Amino acid sequence: MINFVRENFFPMKNIYSSKNICEILIENIKQERITNNFKILDISSLNSIKENSILFLDRKAVLSKLNYDNVLLITDDQNTFNNREFKNIIFVKNLSESWNIIINNIYSHEDETSYEDEFVVSNNSYISKYAKIDSSAKIFNNCVIGKGVEIGKNCIIKNNVVIKNCLIKNNVIICDNTSIGMTGFGFEFKKRGSTFLNPQIGVVIIDDNVHLGSSCTIDRGKIDFTYIGKNSMIDNLVHIAHNVYIGENACIAAQTGISGSVVIGNNVTVGGKVGFAGHIKIGNNVVVAARSGVTKDIKDNSIIAGFPAIDINRWKKSIIRQRKNGH
Amino acid sequence: MINFVRENFFPMKNIYSSKNICEILIENIKQERITNNFKILDISSLNSIKENSILFLDRKAVLSKLNYDNVLLITDDQNTFNNREFKNIIFVKNLSESWNIIINNIYSHEDETSYEDEFVVSNNSYISKYAKIDSSAKIFNNCVIGKGVEIGKNCIIKNNVVIKNCLIKNNVIICDNTSIGMTGFGFEFKKRGSTFLNPQIGVVIIDDNVHLGSSCTIDRGKIDFTYIGKNSMIDNLVHIAHNVYIGENACIAAQTGISGSVVIGNNVTVGGKVGFAGHIKIGNNVVVAARSGVTKDIKDNSIIAGFPAIDINRWKKSIIRQRKNGH
Amino acid sequence: MINFVRENFFPMKNIYSSKNICEILIENIKQERITNNFKILDISSLNSIKENSILFLDRKAVLSKLNYDNVLLITDDQNTFNNREFKNIIFVKNLSESWNIIINNIYSHEDETSYEDEFVVSNNSYISKYAKIDSSAKIFNNCVIGKGVEIGKNCIIKNNVVIKNCLIKNNVIICDNTSIGMTGFGFEFKKRGSTFLNPQIGVVIIDDNVHLGSSCTIDRGKIDFTYIGKNSMIDNLVHIAHNVYIGENACIAAQTGISGSVVIGNNVTVGGKVGFAGHIKIGNNVVVAARSGVTKDIKDNSIIAGFPAIDINRWKKSIIRQRKNGH
Numbered sequence: 001m002i003n004f005v006r007e008n009f010f011p012m013k014n015i016y017s018s019k020n021i022c023e024i025l026i027e028n029i030k031q032e033r034i035t036n037n038f039k040i041l042d043i044s045s046l047n048s049i050k051e052n053s054i055l056f057l058d059r060k061a062v063l064s065k066l067n068y069d070n071v072l073l074i075t076d077d078q079n080t081f082n083n084r085e086f087k088n089i090i091f092v093k094n095l096s097e098s099w100n101i102i103i104n105n106i107y108s109h110e111d112e113t114s115y116e117d118e119f120v121v122s123n124n125s126y127i128s129k130y131a132k133i134d135s136s137a138k139i140f141n142n143c144v145i146g147k148g149v150e151i152g153k154n155c156i157i158k159n160n161v162v163i164k165n166c167l168i169k170n171n172v173i174i175c176d177n178t179s180i181g182m183t184g185f186g187f188e189f190k191k192r193g194s195t196f197l198n199p200q201i202g203v204v205i206i207d208d209n210v211h212l213g214s215s216c217t218i219d220r221g222k223i224d225f226t227y228i229g230k231n232s233m234i235d236n237l238v239h240i241a242h243n244v245y246i247g248e249n250a251c252i253a254a255q256t257g258i259s260g261s262v263v264i265g266n267n268v269t270v271g272g273k274v275g276f277a278g279h280i281k282i283g284n285n286v287v288v289a290a291r292s293g294v295t296k297d298i299k300d301n302s303i304i305a306g307f308p309a310i311d312i313n314r315w316k317k318s319i320i321r322q323r324k325n326g327h
Numbered sequence: 328m329i330n331f332v333r334e335n336f337f338p339m340k341n342i343y344s345s346k347n348i349c350e351i352l353i354e355n356i357k358q359e360r361i362t363n364n365f366k367i368l369d370i371s372s373l374n375s376i377k378e379n380s381i382l383f384l385d386r387k388a389v390l391s392k393l394n395y396d397n398v399l400l401i402t403d404d405q406n407t408f409n410n411r412e413f414k415n416i417i418f419v420k421n422l423s424e425s426w427n428i429i430i431n432n433i434y435s436h437e438d439e440t441s442y443e444d445e446f447v448v449s450n451n452s453y454i455s456k457y458a459k460i461d462s463s464a465k466i467f468n469n470c471v472i473g474k475g476v477e478i479g480k481n482c483i484i485k486n487n488v489v490i491k492n493c494l495i496k497n498n499v500i501i502c503d504n505t506s507i508g509m510t511g512f513g514f515e516f517k518k519r520g521s522t523f524l525n526p527q528i529g530v531v532i533i534d535d536n537v538h539l540g541s542s543c544t545i546d547r548g549k550i551d552f553t554y555i556g557k558n559s560m561i562d563n564l565v566h567i568a569h570n571v572y573i574g575e576n577a578c579i580a581a582q583t584g585i586s587g588s589v590v591i592g593n594n595v596t597v598g599g600k601v602g603f604a605g606h607i608k609i610g611n612n613v614v615v616a617a618r619s620g621v622t623k624d625i626k627d628n629s630i631i632a633g634f635p636a637i638d639i640n641r642w643k644k645s646i647i648r649q650r651k652n653g654h
Numbered sequence: 655m656i657n658f659v660r661e662n663f664f665p666m667k668n669i670y671s672s673k674n675i676c677e678i679l680i681e682n683i684k685q686e687r688i689t690n691n692f693k694i695l696d697i698s699s700l701n702s703i704k705e706n707s708i709l710f711l712d713r714k715a716v717l718s719k720l721n722y723d724n725v726l727l728i729t730d731d732q733n734t735f736n737n738r739e740f741k742n743i744i745f746v747k748n749l750s751e752s753w754n755i756i757i758n759n760i761y762s763h764e765d766e767t768s769y770e771d772e773f774v775v776s777n778n779s780y781i782s783k784y785a786k787i788d789s790s791a792k793i794f795n796n797c798v799i800g801k802g803v804e805i806g807k808n809c810i811i812k813n814n815v816v817i818k819n820c821l822i823k824n825n826v827i828i829c830d831n832t833s834i835g836m837t838g839f840g841f842e843f844k845k846r847g848s849t850f851l852n853p854q855i856g857v858v859i860i861d862d863n864v865h866l867g868s869s870c871t872i873d874r875g876k877i878d879f880t881y882i883g884k885n886s887m888i889d890n891l892v893h894i895a896h897n898v899y900i901g902e903n904a905c906i907a908a909q910t911g912i913s914g915s916v917v918i919g920n921n922v923t924v925g926g927k928v929g930f931a932g933h934i935k936i937g938n939n940v941v942v943a944a945r946s947g948v949t950k951d952i953k954d955n956s957i958i959a960g961f962p963a964i965d966i967n968r969w970k971k972s973i974i975r976q977r978k979n980g981h
Contacts, residue, residue, distance in 0.1 A: 111500060113465045113481050119451060124773060124780055126451055126468045138767045141780045141798045142814070144468045144486040144503075154767050158836070159798040159816045160469070162486040162503040173765060173848040176798075176816040176833040177869070179503040179541040182485070185562045185580070189596075192576045193536035193558030194500040209847035214833040214871040215504070215891075217541040217563035217581075231847030235839045236871035236893050237542075237911070239563050239581045239599075249846045253839070254871075254893045255911045255929075257564070257582045257599050269843075272893075272911050273929045273947075275582075275600045275618055291929055291947045291961055293600075293618045307618055308646065318649050319962065322972050438827060440792045440808055446778060453778055453795045471795045471813040471830075487796070489813045489830040506830040506868040509812070512889045512907070516923075519903045520863035520885030521827040542831070544868040544890035544908075564869075566890050566908045566926075584891070584909045584926050602909075602927045602945055620927075620945045634945055635973065645976050 002205055004225065006042060008130070008148035009165045010107040010201045016040045018072045018088055021054065024105050028092045030078065035087035038070040040106065043201060045223040056099055057081060074098055096188035096198060103199040110146075110164065111183055111197055117147045134170075146181070152208075165220045166204040175214040175236070180204050184219040184242025184260060198222070200242060213238065213254065229266070241278070253290065265300065275307075289315075329532055331552065333369060335457070335475035336492045337434040337528045343367045345399045345415055348381065351432050355419045357405070362414040365397040367433065370528060372550040383426055384408060401425055423515035423525060430526040437473075437491065438510055438524055444474045461497075473508070479535075492547045493531040502541040502563070507531050511546040511569025511587060525549070527569060540565065540581070556593070568605070580617065592627065602634075616642075656859055658879065660696060662784070662802035663819045664761040664855045670694045672726045672742055675708065678759050682746045684732065689741035692724040694760065697855060699877040710753055711735060728752055750842035750852060757853040764800075764818065765837055765853055771801045788824075800835070806862075819874045820858040829868040829890070834858050838873040838896025838914060852876065854896060867892065867908070883920065895932070907944065919954065929961075943969075 019037045022029060044055040046062070049071060057063070057075040066085040073088060075081045076095040092098040108115055119126040125143035127133065133145065137155040145151070146164035153170040157163065161174050164181035174180070186198040202221025206212070206228045213236035220226055221243045228234070232250035239257040240246070246258075247266035256270055259278035268282055271290025276282070283300035293307030306315040346364045349356060371382040373389070376398060384390070384402040393412040400415060402408045403422040419425040435442055446453040452470035454460065460472065464482040472478070473491035480497040484490065488501050491508035501507070513525040529548025533539070533555045540563035547553055548570045555561070559577035566584040567573070573585075574593035583597055586605035595609055598617025603609070610627035620634030633642040673691045676683060698707040700715055703725060711717070711729040720739040727742060729735045730749040746752040762769055773780040779797035781787065787799065791809040799805070800818035807824040811817065815828050818835035828834070840852040856875025860866070860882045867890035874880055875897045882888070886904035893911040894900070900912075901920035910924055913932035922936060925944025930936070937954035947961030960969040 110485070111483065113463060113483060115465070119468065136767060138769070141773065142469050142487070142796050156765060156767060158764070159818075160487055160504070160796070160814055160831075160833075164486075164503075171848050173837075173851070175836050176818075177487075177504055177542070177814070177831055177871075179487075182502050182541050182563070183500075185540065185560065187538075187560060189578070192560050192578060194498050194538040194560075195536050197500070197538055197560075209849050211841075211848040211851055213839065214836050215542050215564075215831070215869050217504075219563070233839065233841060233846050233848075233851075236836070236873070237564060237869075237891060241581065251843070251846055253913075254895065255582070255909070259580075259599060272913060273600075273927075277617065290931065310650070314650070322649065322976065323964070323968070437812070438810065440790060440810060442792070446795065469796050469814070487814055487831070491813075491830075504814075504831055504869070506814075509829050509868050509890070510827075512867065512887065514865075514887060516905070519887050519905060521825050521865040521887075522863050524827070524865055524887075542869050542891075544831075546890070564891060568908065582909070586907075586926060600927075604944065637977070641977070649976065 002225065002227065004167055004203050004205070005148075006107075006201060009146075009203060010109050012106055013108055014105055016106065018070075021072060021074075021102060022090060024101060025074075025090060025092060025098055028094060028098050028101065029090055030093055031091040033086065033089050034072070036069055038072075040072065043103070043106075043223050044071060048224055054102065056095060058095060074102075094188070096191070096196070099198055100196070103201060107199065107201050109183075109199050109201060111194075111199055119144075140176075148203075149181075158214075165202075166206065168206045169208045169210075169230075171209045172206050172212070173210075174212045175216075177214050178212055178216040178218075180206070180212075180216075180218045181220045182217065184222055186222055186242060186260075202226070202242070204228075207232075207248075210234070216240070219260075235272070247284070287312075329552065329554065331494055331530050331532070332475075333434075333528060336473075336530060337436050339433055340435055341432055343433065345397075348399060348401075348429060349417060351428060352401075352417060352419060352425055355421060355425050355428065356417055357420055358418040360413065360416050361399070363396055365399075365415075367399065370430070370433075370550050371398060375551055381429065383422060385422060401429075421515070423518070423523070426525055427523070430528060434526065434528050436510075436526050436528060438521075438526055446471075467503075475530075476508075485541075492529075493533065495533045496535045496537075496557075498536045499533050499539070500537075501539045502543075504541050505539055505543040505545075507533070507539075507543075507545045508547045509544065511549055513549055513569060513587075529553070529569070531555075534559075534575075537561070543567070546587075562599070574611070614639075656879065656881065658821055658857050658859070659802075660761075660855060663800075663857060664763050666760055667762055668759055670760065672724075675726060675728075675756060676744060678755060679728075679744060679746060679752055682748060682752050682755065683744055684747055685745040687740065687743050688726070690723055692726075694726065697757070697760075697877050698725060702878055708756065710749060712749060728756075748842070750845065750850070753852055754850070757855060761853065761855050763837075763853050763855060765848075765851055773798075794830075802857075803835075812868075819856075820860065822860045823862045823864075823884075825863045826860050826866070827864075828866045829870075831868050832866055832870040832872075834860070834866075834870075834872045835874045836871065838876055840876055840896060840914075856880070856896070858882075861886075861902075864888070870894070873914075889926070901938070941966075 041052040044053040059077040118129045124141040127145045128147045130147040131149040133151045139157045140159040142160045155172045158176045162179045166181040207230040218240045219242040229248040235254040241260040243261040246264045249267045252270040253272035256274040261279045264282045265284035270288045281297045287303040289305035292309040295308040303312045305312040368379040371380040386404040445456045451468040455474045457474040458476040460478045466484045467486040469487045482499045485503045489506040493508040534557040545567045546569040556575040562581040568587040570588040573591045579597040580599035583601040588606045591609045592611035597615045608624045614630040616632035619636040622635040630639045632639040695706040698709040713731040772783045778795040781799045782801045784801040785803040787805045793811045794813040796814045809826045812830045816833040820835040861884040872894045873896040883902040889908040895914040897915040900918045906924040907926035910928040918936045919938035924942045935951045941957040943959035946963040949962040957966045959966040
């Protein structure tokens with residue numbers, strides 16, 4: 001069971017009630033129905049709906065239950081979510097803007113200039129006073145370990161590594177110049193610029209025995225987490241976007257990029273320079289040849305290659321055919 | 328209007344006259360004609376021809392005007408530039424070597440061991456005494472901010488970021504482990520090695536509200552600048568080479584690489600792992616699918632994919648055809 | 655002649671005799687034959703077989719000579735290496751595990767928490783007390799230079815660079831945020847996780863006049879070295895894996911990745927985003943077009959493109975054919 005305490009990373013600036021939320025969104029509200037007034041203490045995702053929270057719903061969201069007493073739903077889609085059973089719902093003009101307004105009012109985060117952390121110098125690295133590092137872990141030089149970060153037993157964090165908003169279990173090795181826990185690349189597509197960046201208030205969780213190469217970039221989850229499963233081996237210059245989930249025993253070669261919200265099963269092997277499109281699901285025991293571009297869900301035990309990636313034997317035949325034609 | 332003061336970044340070691348330049352080039356000169364003796368105070372590019380400067384001309388250069396009183400032309404091409412109207416011109420044996428000799432004599436730069444900068448430690452980062460950072464900007468740990476750099480209002484520079492030879496406007500966010508303002512990959516193709524590296528004496532200009540991801544590399548211009556337009560969103564591990572110009576509202580996904588002197592219009596969207604060949608021009612409102620390799624100029628409003636990148640519908644059809652053949 | 659002293663980088667914890675090795679491998683041994691008892695003072699590779707050493711042999715290994723008096727052979731392949739002439743040989747159950755047990759017992763290395771180095775702060779960087787840096791070399795801020803590293807005359811090491819387990823000759827320039835000398839991505843494919851990582855006890859050797867870009871990652875050799883030849887120009891975000899050998903005068907553009915044990919000849923030019931599969935050999939004077947995926951040995955003087963990379967003219971024709979079909 002994976003869990004984390006959001007406030008350890010993103011301290012709450014204000015505690016609002018469900019009715020207060022209407023007040024701060026005021027300009028953005030089309031319609032509202034607040035049956036219960038309750039304190040907002042967390043943000044929910046569809047995967048993890050919590051008491052006393054807000055749940056943002058885009059038009060693709062599917063809710064398993066309708067009547068939450070103390071969950072405030074916020075959506076811009078009056079057609080999909082017009083059910084009278086929703087006790088607490090606000091229909092807004094713009095969902096991305098509403099996210100920004102609410103999160104910026106509730107949580108402190110690194111994308112605002114007022115964000116603060118306090119560091120001590122330890123073994124030539126800056127360690128937050130609010131980080132917990134096991135005494136058996138080894139941290140090399142010029143690292144930055146931010147607020148709320150936990151690092152488990154026998155971990156080795158090499159030089160110039162930045163770790164923020166992250167829980168690291170035991171025996172994890174992280175190589176030089178890698179960055180973990182950064183703001184994901186999330187914003188409303190039509191409103192660009194740093195001022196419209198969606199604050200990201202999730203974390204990265206790195207499980208036991210993971211090996212992470214050099215100059216990798218692992219963005220944190222938007223609400224929940226980016227996860228790297230036990231015993232996974234990640235090579236250099238790999239990009240792992242926000243909300244990605246990688247199962248146990250992954251092997252991912254250099255310069256591969258995994259787009260947001262991709263889910264990868266157990267025992268998956270990925271060659272170098274592979275790209276994964278966002279929001280796809282890769283089964284267990286899948287092998288992805290180097291340089292593939294994976295654009296769709298892939299079944300368990302598949303071996304794939306090419307762009308768009310297909311069964312490796314079909315891909316090999318198509319290459320042979322292309323080369324034979326005209327000779 | 329974009330401008331910068333070269334000497335803030337590259338202090339002048341010597342002030343030469345146009346006739347002095349002949350003396351330092353001596354071995355390399357084939358022919359010369361110096362009508363006016365004037366002080367050399369800057370280096371011009373074809374885009375920005377300045378008084379009291381030197382302008383280097385390769386055989387592809389097109390000059391709009393011929394008779395500059397106090398611009399010294401230097402070229403290795405006696406056929407193209409044999410016009411008697413040129414008042415001050417030196418024909419050299421090797422243009423790249425002449426560049427190196429002249430620039431190394433005039434300007435101090437980071438690719439010589441004698442280069443100096445002076446730093447103060449501020450909030451756990453090294454800030455040059457000759458940098459100007461707005462008091463509202465926030466700089467995290469282990470950064471290096473070099474000589475001449477200016478950082479505007481409300482900027483956030485995260486951890487282990489290196490910023491040299493760069494002007495940054497307001498509300499810019501730069502994520503961890505990114506490097507900005509490095510020497511571009513410029514050298515005479517036939518003479519390799521660090522000792523033949525062409526000194527690069529331009530800068531990087533990053534306009535308002537840009538968001539730059541982690542572990543990106545943005546090289547500075549050779550003479551003028553590499554430019555990233557307002558509201559542009561750049562993801563992680565993106566490479567932007569020297570002299571690239573990116574318009575407003577760009578969205579560039581992770582692991583994309585943009586070769587030298589590419590010009591990108593406004594409102595361009597680029598998927599992950601895209602590559603752009605050097606010296607091409609991408610129109611406004613262009614969308615480039617992930618993993619494309621763009622090799623030619625692209626018209627406004629195009630949607631392209633593949634390698635070499637073509638109209639996305641043509642590309643999709645060609646993929647379907649390849650896969651159908653033989654079944 | 656390239657050479658290095660392993661102990662300068664990886665201090666020996668214990669000196670074992672050939673018979674002691676049997677004792678530490680005990681559980682893993684299938685059969686053994688130790689004719690001579692001698693001290694183990696180094697680890698050999700097939701390219702460099704040393705006196706008083708251990709040589710690990712996988713089933714593909716080809717030995718030029720059979721009867722070494724004081725070399726201890728260790729292999730998991732009783733069929734291939736069943737020759738009675740081998741004087742000192744241990745047949746083990748698992749070669750990768752045996753490597754780990756032996757190397758971890760003999761050598762101190764950075765992938766164990768007990769590893770120690772001692773640093774002094776010099777010009778805003780952490781320099782190991784056991785590094786040798788020529789007084790004419792220039793090191794910028796926030797660098798880490800590890801134990802045993804040697805840096806030659808007139809080198810320039812820019813900001814936030816990590817250099818470990820590396821010998822750097824003269825006039826080398828290394829740009830910001832690059833990492834050199836990291837543990838290669840080596841482990842038994844079926845046993846994943848940091849606890850099964852094969853210790854790597856080789857180095858990186860960077861020859862005269864090399865220029866290395868920003869955010870590159872150069873892993874060290876497993877036993878011998880990763881080598882970058884004289885005058886080679888390497889752009890940004892390039893990945894060079896363990897045991898790669900790059901000849902003189904290479905030019906390698908941004909975001910290229912070179913897999914383990916690739917050998918590249920002299921005067922090779924490689925475009926951006928190229929990938930090389932592991933263990934292949936690229937001849938002299940080869941040109942590889944941008945975005946190629948090179949999967950096989952390539953002859954001298956070839957110009958190649960595509961994936962799998964072929965002669966560039968064949969590749970161009972195949973592209974034209976693909977695009978014409980169906981029109």
